[in-house]
Amino acid sequence: MSTNDPYAGERLKLSPFYPRASVLNIREAWSAWNGYKFAEYYYDAEYEYFCVRNQCATYDICPMQKYLVKGRDAEAMLNRMVTRDITKLKLNRVTYVVWCTDEGRLVDDGTIFKLASDEFMLTCGSSCIAWLRMSTYGFDEVNVFDVTDDIAALSFQGPTSCAVLKEMGLEGIEQAKPFDILRFPFHGDTLMVSRTGFTGDLGYELWISPGLALELWDELYSAGEDYGIQPFGEAATNMARLEAGFIMPDMEFNEALKTVHFEHDQTPFELNLGWLVDFSKPHFNGRRALLEEKKRGPKYTLTRLDIEGNKPAEGSYLYGDRNCKKKEIGYVTSAMWSPAVKANIALAMIRTDCLQGEIWAEIYYEKELRHYQKVARCTVKDKPFWSPPRARATPPPDY
Amino acid sequence: MTGKTHDAIIVGGGHNGLTTAAYLAKAGLDVVVVEKNPHVGGAAVSLELHEGWVYSNCSYVCSMMRQSIHRDLDLTRHGLILVPYLGTVNFGDDGQTLIDYPSEEAAHLELKRHSPHDADSMHRFQADLARYAQFIRKTLLRTPPDPTSMRPRDIRELLFLGKQMWSLGEREMYEYVRFFTISAADFLEDYFENDLIKAAMASPGIIGTALGVYSPGSAYILLHHVMGDVDGNIGAWGLARGGMGAISEALASAAREHGAEIRTTSGVQQILVKDGEACGVVLENGDELNAGIVVSNLDAKRTFTRVMDRNDLPPGIYEKAKNFKIRGSSGKVNIALDGMPQFTGVPDNRYVNRGGQGFTGSLKTMERAYDAWKHGRWSPDPFVESVIPSAWDPTVAPPGKHWMSNFVQYCPPTLAEGPWTPEERDAFGQAVVDKIERYSPGFKDLIVHMEVRTPHDLEQEVGLTEGNIFQGELTIDQLLFNRPFPGYAQYRMPVKNLYMCGSSTHPGGGVSSACGANAAREILMDLKKPNTVPEDDFYDE
Numbered sequence: 001m002s003t004n005d006p007y008a009g010e011r012l013k014l015s016p017f018y019p020r021a022s023v024l025n026i027r028e029a030w031s032a033w034n035g036y037k038f039a040e041y042y043y044d045a046e047y048e049y050f051c052v053r054n055q056c057a058t059y060d061i062c063p064m065q066k067y068l069v070k071g072r073d074a075e076a077m078l079n080r081m082v083t084r085d086i087t088k089l090k091l092n093r094v095t096y097v098v099w100c101t102d103e104g105r106l107v108d109d110g111t112i113f114k115l116a117s118d119e120f121m122l123t124c125g126s127s128c129i130a131w132l133r134m135s136t137y138g139f140d141e142v143n144v145f146d147v148t149d150d151i152a153a154l155s156f157q158g159p160t161s162c163a164v165l166k167e168m169g170l171e172g173i174e175q176a177k178p179f180d181i182l183r184f185p186f187h188g189d190t191l192m193v194s195r196t197g198f199t200g201d202l203g204y205e206l207w208i209s210p211g212l213a214l215e216l217w218d219e220l221y222s223a224g225e226d227y228g229i230q231p232f233g234e235a236a237t238n239m240a241r242l243e244a245g246f247i248m249p250d251m252e253f254n255e256a257l258k259t260v261h262f263e264h265d266q267t268p269f270e271l272n273l274g275w276l277v278d279f280s281k282p283h284f285n286g287r288r289a290l291l292e293e294k295k296r297g298p299k300y301t302l303t304r305l306d307i308e309g310n311k312p313a314e315g316s317y318l319y320g321d322r323n324c325k326k327k328e329i330g331y332v333t334s335a336m337w338s339p340a341v342k343a344n345i346a347l348a349m350i351r352t353d354c355l356q357g358e359i360w361a362e363i364y365y366e367k368e369l370r371h372y373q374k375v376a377r378c379t380v381k382d383k384p385f386w387s388p389p390r391a392r393a394t395p396p397p398d399y
Numbered sequence: 400m401t402g403k404t405h406d407a408i409i410v411g412g413g414h415n416g417l418t419t420a421a422y423l424a425k426a427g428l429d430v431v432v433v434e435k436n437p438h439v440g441g442a443a444v445s446l447e448l449h450e451g452w453v454y455s456n457c458s459y460v461c462s463m464m465r466q467s468i469h470r471d472l473d474l475t476r477h478g479l480i481l482v483p484y485l486g487t488v489n490f491g492d493d494g495q496t497l498i499d500y501p502s503e504e505a506a507h508l509e510l511k512r513h514s515p516h517d518a519d520s521m522h523r524f525q526a527d528l529a530r531y532a533q534f535i536r537k538t539l540l541r542t543p544p545d546p547t548s549m550r551p552r553d554i555r556e557l558l559f560l561g562k563q564m565w566s567l568g569e570r571e572m573y574e575y576v577r578f579f580t581i582s583a584a585d586f587l588e589d590y591f592e593n594d595l596i597k598a599a600m601a602s603p604g605i606i607g608t609a610l611g612v613y614s615p616g617s618a619y620i621l622l623h624h625v626m627g628d629v630d631g632n633i634g635a636w637g638l639a640r641g642g643m644g645a646i647s648e649a650l651a652s653a654a655r656e657h658g659a660e661i662r663t664t665s666g667v668q669q670i671l672v673k674d675g676e677a678c679g680v681v682l683e684n685g686d687e688l689n690a691g692i693v694v695s696n697l698d699a700k701r702t703f704t705r706v707m708d709r710n711d712l713p714p715g716i717y718e719k720a721k722n723f724k725i726r727g728s729s730g731k732v733n734i735a736l737d738g739m740p741q742f743t744g745v746p747d748n749r750y751v752n753r754g755g756q757g758f759t760g761s762l763k764t765m766e767r768a769y770d771a772w773k774h775g776r777w778s779p780d781p782f783v784e785s786v787i788p789s790a791w792d793p794t795v796a797p798p799g800k801h802w803m804s805n806f807v808q809y810c811p812p813t814l815a816e817g818p819w820t821p822e823e824r825d826a827f828g829q830a831v832v833d834k835i836e837r838y839s840p841g842f843k844d845l846i847v848h849m850e851v852r853t854p855h856d857l858e859q860e861v862g863l864t865e866g867n868i869f870q871g872e873l874t875i876d877q878l879l880f881n882r883p884f885p886g887y888a889q890y891r892m893p894v895k896n897l898y899m900c901g902s903s904t905h906p907g908g909g910v911s912s913a914c915g916a917n918a919a920r921e922i923l924m925d926l927k928k929p930n931t932v933p934e935d936d937f938y939d940e
Contacts, residue, residue: 027502043501043750044485044501044502046483046630046632047483047485047501050482050483053480053482054480054482054640054791054792054793055791055793159793160793163793163798167798225799226798226799227793227798228790228791228793230749309936310466310631310936310937310938337630337631339481339483339629339630340475340480341475342466342469342470342474342475343470367939398793399793399794
């Protein structure tokens with residue numbers, strides 16, 4: 001970027017993968033994430049979604065926030081911060097976590113990588129250095145480093161992803177179990193690969209120093225050429241994660257520290273993430289409030305819905321009766337037509353005491369500038385909409 | 400002879416037969432499907448004919464599959480994923496190319512490159528087609544009314560049709576009637592001036608049909624091919640992951656889950672009729688199966704002239720079946736390739752080079768090809784519609800290798816000189832390869848294996864009379880309440896307890912599952928069982 005660019009201060013940062021990704025962003029469909037220029041989609045959102053479900057595709061996760069938490073007290077500090085028991089996390093394993101305020105409201109969700117007995121990497125969607133620093137109070141030997149710009153990361157997802165990594169020469173990658181971390185020598189440096197992702201399918205995340213980002217991209221795309229490799233953006237990610245039933249900030253939850261209105265944030269129980277809260281471990285942030293909520297039961301519960309018809313119930317209110325006359329019982333947080341499952345799916349916050357009764361969505365949609373309304377019956381689904389066996393199989397199939 | 404009497408026997412395990420089986424079994428009936436081939440699927444199959452390559456060796460793309468059935472039978476859980484493909488290129492006689500880009504802007508600019516007039520006119524063309532398609536699509540999962548009947552249900556269904564028709568508006572109603580009888584070329588004349596654009600738009604009007612682009616009635620065939628959708632993208636086509644057999648396998652799996660029994664390698668020799676009622680079948684191996692009802696998934700001609708005793712039929716039916724218009728006109732060449740072919744005049748990029756190819760030529764070339772068919776020959780310059788499924792589906796060819804599906808219009812069921820011979824078949828295949836080579840120099844060197852299928856082969860292997868892919872032509876005399884015969888369009892056949900569920904019935908050919916589902920609904924109604932067949936689901940409602 002030229003220094004005499006008068007708009008330099010307002011321009012977005014470019015990911016280390018940008019030189020390659022921008023060539024393939026034929027539609028110039030950019031948005032932003034954490035200050036980075038970020039692809040909404042590259043060629044066609046639905047096509048990219050199908051690459052994730054049918055072949056393989058990469059998602060640039062450089063803008064995702066990455067923190068190293070180091071020192072003798074690192075484990076204890078993280079264990080005090082998040083709701084899950086981190087002491088159970090083995091070396092070279094990854095785990096999904098949430099962390100809460102004292103009131104038990106969700107600050108954010110993310111993943112913790114155990115890189116050494118005294119070294120952890122925490123990744124999350126939004127910046128959280130202030131919360132991390134605050135969480136170190138009382139712990140003597142722990143340091144937190146923001147390494148977001150020091151690591152280039154590419155999420156590589158889809159049924160042919162393992163075959164491509166094998167083709168790329170990552171020997172033994174097929175032995176990686178879900179949430180395993182492996183390391184491979186790469187141009188004199190180390191390529192870290194975790195079997196993780198945000199699509200609910202077979203997939204990996206690749207972690208490399210930014211200086212080798214383009215080498216990684218080139219080798220991956222060269223190996224993946226015959227396996228349908230394609231970059232995907234935010235639009236396809238949002239489709240895949242909704243099918244997998246994963247939550248998104250600003251969709252399913254409003255980060256507690258950014259919430260103005262009383263209880264417009266959420267608790268893990270409301271988000272159906274009670275399984276992440278471990279009361280058997282020592283004290284952690286929000287424990288008392290969450291224990292109370294567990295006894296009382298959450299006011300709302302995030303629920304997977306299968307909705308009749310094909311009109312996505314985006315932003316719909318939910319009612320317990322077909323006429324939508326009685327008080328509303330909840331609202332849809334994310335909704336879409338699922339091309340793979342062939343169902344009209346949604347995640348919705350529904351009053352827990354209304355979950356057993358009928359659920360009806362009032363859906364608005366547009367047709368040639370005219371607005372229409374319909375009421376559709378909703379069925380509660382216990383399992384994720386998309387959860388293929390290959391996502392859990394070790395070794396995974398080649399396609 | 401076994402003592403057991405089934406509730407229903409389905410003769411033929413094509414995708415419609417399997418659909419009927421699934422819905423009857425879902426209603427609790429004891430259903431057995433008997434299929435002559437060692438695999439189910441009829442013309443929707445995936446076969447490994449060369450090690451490592453899996454061909455959809457008959458039907459090859461999918462757009463009409465009723466989403467409501469996919470969803471209702473949970474076919475995704477049974478292994479079915481439909482993947483839309485993008486970026487078809489049409490090749491003109493003069494070396495011109497017309498690329499159908501997925502982005503609206505790019506597609507418009509590409510049309511404009513050929514004709515600014517046509518680029519503009521395309522909007523009106525697509526709106527008109529969408530309007531016509533909307534009407535016909537609403538009839539797909541409904542039983543056609545009998546226009547001569549006074550039964551409340553027929554009157555209700557007639558009123559439904561009338562209401563749909565009326566909603567088009569007065570001028571459009573006239574247009575619509577005209578549309579049913581006009582030729583594709585004449586219809587397109589109203590919109591376009593550029594010959595390659597006209598040829599590209601006309602090509603769906605001849606696929607699978609013994610009509611030329613200038614033959615009256617071909618406009619409707621065009622509509623039949625563009626009225627489908629994939630996830631609401633009207634006119635889009637999809638590939639079944641794993642090949643078209645994945646559709647049949649998923650339907651079979653759903654049928655089995657509901658309790659249906661499926662017997663392969665069990666061809667039917669005869670449908671048994673006793674005291675004027677269908678009561679079972681005799682298999683080719685001599686076994687006899689008994690059932691309360693018999694449902695034929697075979698085409699109308701084969702059902703009434705091949706597997707039924709003429710004496711079991713009411714007067715006139717045999718003749719109707721014999722004269723049922725089911726002329727074979729299509730061939731198929733399936734080619735395993737050592738690498739991705741490159742096409743002249745097409746940018747070598749990851750999207751466009753990998754979609755479909757329409758070796759369209761021009762209206763004139765297509766008509767010449769039809770002329771050859773009329774004279775019992777294949778054309779040395781045929782219309783070929785191709786797609787390379789392996790570019791999209793990692794399961795059908797080894798990495799870096801490909802297979803190309805080439806659908807050929809036209810190919811006669813018998814040659815003027817006599818029946819097909821292996822030598823003639825190879826020569827036909829060579830004509831197709833020669834045509835592709837013209838647009839892709841070096842193509843021949845990539846060929847690893849090739850399967851050539853004439854209408855004769857389709858009849859022998861799949862059982863489609865004359866190799867007609869629609870189980871009977873889709874002309875107005877054989878559509879809606881005329882399909883297969885006037886008076887028998889509601890899936891009940893002239894013999895009591897005999898039904899039909901294949902593409903010879905409304906709404907006709909294509910992998911839609913609609914014929915099979917409609918038949919199941921009628922059967923359940925006759926048996927006074929609760930209906931298990933869902934209503935259709937529309938994007939444009």
